[in-house]
Amino acid sequence: GAVVSQHPSWVICKSGTSVKIECRSLDFQATTMFWYRQFPKQSLMLMATSNEGSKATYEQGVEKDKFLINHASLTLSTLTVTSAHPEDSSFYICSARVGGGTLSSYNEQFFGPGTRLTVL
């Protein structure tokens, strides 16, 4: 089946530092990846859409200069939390959408295991 990995699975950092989170589709190509944020006992909130070869599009209220997204290839997107502060502590989850080529799973969307960020 379609597998999406995230690295790291958890990270603790000091306030003011930057943290990079990687999202990889392991066995399929994903022209589009998404980044979500989840607070404790709440549902997922979409942060941004990451398109291979173009700039990411951000949801209203998400600071693009704080959450830098790069979609370097059809299997890799990265989210960098710049100058992290305690309020950025959260569970970040990426998803990858199946593009063309596999009709049976076209448009299906698979999620990574998440990255728990704690900013001290």
Place this chain on the structure above:
Amino acid sequence: SQELEQSPQSLIVQEGKNLTINCTSSKTLYGLYWYKQKYGEGLIFLMMLQKGGEEKSHEKITAKLDEKKQQSSLHITASQPSHAGIYLCGADYNSWGKLQFGAGTQVVVTP
């Protein structure tokens, strides 16, 4: 007002019994996704529905999308402990794949 409502918020079911979770949208859906999540972990893809009246099944889980494409249900037959977790429906309103999620349903399966 909420565009996507999921119910119930939580469900306790005895092992072997059936359960149903509903997801209702105030707008017509392009697609509806069902996922399962264990607290603090990623989402496990269950099913995606795109056509009005569509129904899909996998093992003991069946999902349906109504003809109007505004309401979906997830039904589990003869629940097992492995079915415990948080079930989330995600709505795609415009084919872009940007999902808006329901609040989730916590399912507990008792012996």
